[in-house]
Amino acid sequence: MTSRSFLTTIVMSIAIASAVSACGRKGDPELPPASVTTMPGEPKTVKPPVEDKRFILDPLI
Template sequence: MTSRSLLSTILMSIAIVSAISACGRKGALEPPPASVTSMPGEPKTVAPPVQDKRFILDPLI
């Protein structure tokens, strides 16, 4: 393998890993607050807000 071929292989690997890596929170998807609706006959239940956990890399975002 030439150095140019090796470099392009490494760059493509980094690009693919970056594209398929996950970011965000682990868990189920949450709909936006404005889109939550209930049926007319159902009682409305309000869940307490979840405390957001700090992560060491948060200041970089």
């Protein structure tokens, strides 16, 4: 294996690892609002929405 192909392999591995590890938000997964159901007769409790923290790269997304 030449040094150029070895370097290409290393760079591609780092790029793929970076792309996969930077996906999503930190925290528990949230269900969509339409999929949350309650049983008949149970009182409906509404939680106030959690305010998102701004991140420096948010305008780029």
